[in-house]
Amino acid sequence: MSEALNIPGWRHTYSGKVRDLYVPEDSADARLLVVASDRVSAFDFVLEPGIPEKGALLTHLSRWWFAQLEDVPNHLAEGEIPDVVADRAMLAMSLDMLPVECVVRGYLTGSGWLEYQASGTVCGIPLPAGLTDGDRLPEPLFTPAYKAPMGEHDENISFEKTVELVGAERAAQLRDASLAIYTRAAAIAEAKGLILADTKFEFGLDSDGVLRLADEVLTSDSSRYWDAAAWATGTTPAERMASFDKQIVRNWLAAHWDKQGTPPVLPDEIVAQTAARYRELIERLTA
Numbered sequence: 001m002s003e004a005l006n007i008p009g010w011r012h013t014y015s016g017k018v019r020d021l022y023v024p025e026d027s028a029d030a031r032l033l034v035v036a037s038d039r040v041s042a043f044d045f046v047l048e049p050g051i052p053e054k055g056a057l058l059t060h061l062s063r064w065w066f067a068q069l070e071d072v073p074n075h076l077a078e079g080e081i082p083d084v085v086a087d088r089a090m091l092a093m094s095l096d097m098l099p100v101e102c103v104v105r106g107y108l109t110g111s112g113w114l115e116y117q118a119s120g121t122v123c124g125i126p127l128p129a130g131l132t133d134g135d136r137l138p139e140p141l142f143t144p145a146y147k148a149p150m151g152e153h154d155e156n157i158s159f160e161k162t163v164e165l166v167g168a169e170r171a172a173q174l175r176d177a178s179l180a181i182y183t184r185a186a187a188i189a190e191a192k193g194l195i196l197a198d199t200k201f202e203f204g205l206d207s208d209g210v211l212r213l214a215d216e217v218l219t220s221d222s223s224r225y226w227d228a229a230a231w232a233t234g235t236t237p238a239e240r241m242a243s244f245d246k247q248i249v250r251n252w253l254a255a256h257w258d259k260q261g262t263p264p265v266l267p268d269e270i271v272a273q274t275a276a277r278y279r280e281l282i283e284r285l286t287a
């Protein structure tokens, strides 16, 4: 799945499902080049084909959000981005990443909705009875996931498990930072007629031990965005959750695949629709 490029001065070091990482050939340079590809993943599988321009769109959106959150320490580093990847790469500090995906949910859907139906809880947190798919939660919840090593699936974990992984103080810091950033971002989205239903942050520590917001932020890969007007008037889940994100891909895949073997190739119209919605999100949010 790697599309390692020949970038003068940089050496390919890692490919995730969506991003390719490069380190400087100069080993004294502690920066990282994070290149977003057009690959799309769902249920932790990389799908075919990619979504045209996705890497550039998500990089643009991450940068925009880092700028909105300028007082939150982040991983962006100074320097020139190589021309070949100028529109889809970020220069970042190479951080010591924490093994927790910091998910915040303001609305009930996805794996949260599945757990709620089974047990009335989300990540072990009890919720009021009678909620339905797409409902707003009484308050935003921090629902962490363990960032599984490559090839394994991330799993939802309790706050207690987060404490076991990173310690009590760090776990509380991650929770508080995640909830605060979500609340700010949701208000910014709301002013543009968008609901930020949920999102996932990743944090890492720099060489001075400072906690920094890393990876991509508040993109349509890492978040669910819905149209606020459609949510308010819609009656079916599909109408309420008119999404500007990867949900289009997840929904199609869930309806056409039993998660065994190789996923089917995405049809052209799903690819085109996803690309169009990603562009529309950026237009609406950043206008």
Ligand code: ATP
Pocket (backbone or CB within 6 Å): 015, 016, 017, 018, 019, 020, 021, 032, 034, 075, 092, 093, 094, 095, 096, 097, 148, 149, 150, 151, 202, 204, 214, 215, 216
């Ligand atoms: P996996 O790591 O399991 O492959 P993924 O499929 O989510 O996860 P991508 O998102 O495609 O991976 O790749 C980005 C990778 O870069 C992630 O592992 C992420 O944690 C890591 N990363 C992001 N920002 C930084 C940073 N500043 N320093 C170090 N690693 C980072």
Ligand code: MG
Pocket (backbone or CB within 6 Å): 016, 018, 215
């Ligand atoms: Mg990732």
